Amino acid sequence: MLKYLIYISAGYLIFKVIKNGVYLVLENIQKPKELKETTELVQCDQCGSYFKESSLLHHNGKVFCSEICKQEFSKK
Numbered sequence: 076m077l078k079y080l081i082y083i084s085a086g087y088l089i090f091k092v093i094k095n096g097v098y099l100v101l102e103n104i105q106k107p108k109e110l111k112e113t114t115e116l117v118q119c120d121q122c123g124s125y126f127k128e129s130s131l132l133h134h135n136g137k138v139f140c141s142e143i144c145k146q147e148f149s150k151k
């Protein structure tokens with residue numbers, strides 16, 4: 076009976092290690108994807124500089140890097 080208990084605990088430990096290993100692998104696969112999405116650069120319609128899309132302002136179908144650029148563009 077003790078023999079079976081050892082097998083079960085050993086099996087459980089192996090299962091845990093594999094599970095953590097798979098989790099780590101999946102995490103490493105997902106990380107570069109996230110980075111790629113957040114570092115996608117978009118050009119400001121006023122000054123022409125490139126910025127992260129998340130930091131840009133959207134206005135009338137145009138994108139601006141700052142409130143200043145947005146105002147400069149409206150002046151035209």
Ligand SMILES: [Zn+2]
Pocket residue numbers: 119120121122123124139140141144
């Ligand atoms: Zn700009």
